[in-house]
Amino acid sequence: MSVLAASTTSTGEAVQFWVLGTVAVIGALCTILLRKAVHSALCLAGTMIILAVFYLANGAYFLGVVQIVVYTGAIMMLFLFVVMLVGVTAADSVKETIKGQRWWAAACALGFGILLAGGIGNASLTEFDGLGTANAAYGGNVEGIAALVFTKYVFAFEITGALLITAAVGAMVLTHRERTERARTQRELAEQRVREGTHLPPLPAPGVYARHNAVDIAGLLPDGTPADLTVISTLRKRGQIRDVSGEALADLKALEQRSEERLGRDREDVRDIRDQVPDRDRDEEEASR
Amino acid sequence: MNPVNYLYLAALLFTIGATGVLIRRNAIVLFMCVELMLNACNLAFVAFSRMHGNLDGQVIAFFTMVVAAAEVVVGLAIIVSVFRARHSASVDDASLMKL
Numbered sequence: 001m002s003v004l005a006a007s008t009t010s011t012g013e014a015v016q017f018w019v020l021g022t023v024a025v026i027g028a029l030c031t032i033l034l035r036k037a038v039h040s041a042l043c044l045a046g047t048m049i050i051l052a053v054f055y056l057a058n059g060a061y062f063l064g065v066v067q068i069v070v071y072t073g074a075i076m077m078l079f080l081f082v083v084m085l086v087g088v089t090a091a092d093s094v095k096e097t098i099k100g101q102r103w104w105a106a107a108c109a110l111g112f113g114i115l116l117a118g119g120i121g122n123a124s125l126t127e128f129d130g131l132g133t134a135n136a137a138y139g140g141n142v143e144g145i146a147a148l149v150f151t152k153y154v155f156a157f158e159i160t161g162a163l164l165i166t167a168a169v170g171a172m173v174l175t176h177r178e179r180t181e182r183a184r185t186q187r188e189l190a191e192q193r194v195r196e197g198t199h200l201p202p203l204p205a206p207g208v209y210a211r212h213n214a215v216d217i218a219g220l221l222p223d224g225t226p227a228d229l230t231v232i233s234t235l236r237k238r239g240q241i242r243d244v245s246g247e248a249l250a251d252l253k254a255l256e257q258r259s260e261e262r263l264g265r266d267r268e269d270v271r272d273i274r275d276q277v278p279d280r281d282r283d284e285e286e287a288s289r
Numbered sequence: 290m291n292p293v294n295y296l297y298l299a300a301l302l303f304t305i306g307a308t309g310v311l312i313r314r315n316a317i318v319l320f321m322c323v324e325l326m327l328n329a330c331n332l333a334f335v336a337f338s339r340m341h342g343n344l345d346g347q348v349i350a351f352f353t354m355v356v357a358a359a360e361v362v363v364g365l366a367i368i369v370s371v372f373r374a375r376h377s378a379s380v381d382d383a384s385l386m387k388l
Contacts (some may be wrong), residue, residue, distance in 0.1 A: 007291060009292060014290035017294060017298075021298050025298070025302070028302050028325055031305075031318075031321055031322065032305060032306075032308060032318075037315055037317050037318055037321075041321060044324065051328050051331070054295065054335070055331075058292070058336060058338070058339045059339055060335045062351075063335060066351065066354060070358060071324075071354070071357075074358065075357065078361060078362070079317065079321060082317060085369060085372075086378045105312045106308065106312075109307060112304055116300035116303070126291065128292050128339060129341060129342025131338065131342060131344070133342060134343050141347075144344045145344055145347055145348055148344055148348045149348055149351070152348075153348055160355045160356075167358075167360075170362075170363050171363055171365075174363070175369055237376075
């Protein structure tokens with residue numbers, strides 16, 4: 001223990017801890033409780049930003065910035081990319097495959113949390129040194145970490161480089177697909193299409209004219225039913241077609257009703273005029289008489 | 290406030306992450322929960338670094354971040370290739386070797 005040992009932090013840091021800590025726990029709970037993966041990712045990003053603030057408050061200035069740049073900037077965006085790739089609408093199933101698994105998991109988590117809290121509570125951690133001297137030893141936090149990384153932990157640092165290269169190569173190997181056959185030319189594709197004779201012209205475009213131009217919305221046939229052929233096969237296989245035929249039919253019905261009303265009113269107007277005209281004629285006749 | 294509260298917060302976040310790993314099925318969300326647990330560990334490292342007045346804890350947290358980045362890259366590549374093969378990211382569907 002150094003001479004600078006203290007037992008409490010400043011009041012400002014305490015307020016920051018309780019406010020942001022609450023938000024961080026709520027974000028973590030939302031991460032595990034929300035059903036859509038995108039929402040989970042966004043909540044986790046929020047929690048990570050709050051952790052970055054905590055790092056800064058603890059005097060770890062370098063780690064605080066790295067946390068924002070690497071975790072929320074790179075890793076969470078990578079997560080979002082993969083979520084978009086895998087299907088953003090795919091929600092998690094709520095069906096339990098093992099009976100009562102959720103309650104057992106909650107019970108285990110409660111026990112584990114109590115165990116951890118008990119361990120921390122039993123340790124004698126009433127005083128702390130603070131990073132003032134450690135940060136000042138080499139002229140700053142970044143310089144202090146650099147001095148450690150390049151002297152005491154230099155071997156681990158080199159291994160880290162090897163790990164990163166292996167990870168990059170591994171990711172490329174895993175996602176790369178070797179083409180096993182020659183790509184067919186446009187001529188061959190055209191000939192095949194003619195030979196099959198099922199659908200010669202290009203496929204019809206998706207979307208409903210002047211209303212929806214999204215690729216996942218099937219175009220409508222003249223009778224108002226959706227034409228699945230207009231949506232690309234990937235979305236068709238995933239079942240991610242949005243159907244607006246009901247909406248379009250309702251719009252059509254409303255339009256017809258409105259025109260009906262308008263026509264009906266016009267007819268009434270005409271009848272009114274026709275009723276009025278003889279009256280006026282009669283009036284004029286009476287006047288002239 | 291004593292900085293030991295940061296340790297309690299780290300323990301709570303780690304527990305929440307572990308619960309998420311137990312109850313969720315989507316492989317991507319499982320990965321996010323693992324990331325949450327790693328972050329909780331980092332917070333504990335940083336808090337310990339402050340308590341003991343040396344920077345070793347921060348260096349270890351830095352290495353954890355690097356390892357987490359490598360792990361996420363490989364893990365997400367595995368998820369993408371599994372999704373390509375099976376059209377599902379649920380960990381329950383990958384049960385080909387089950388009796």
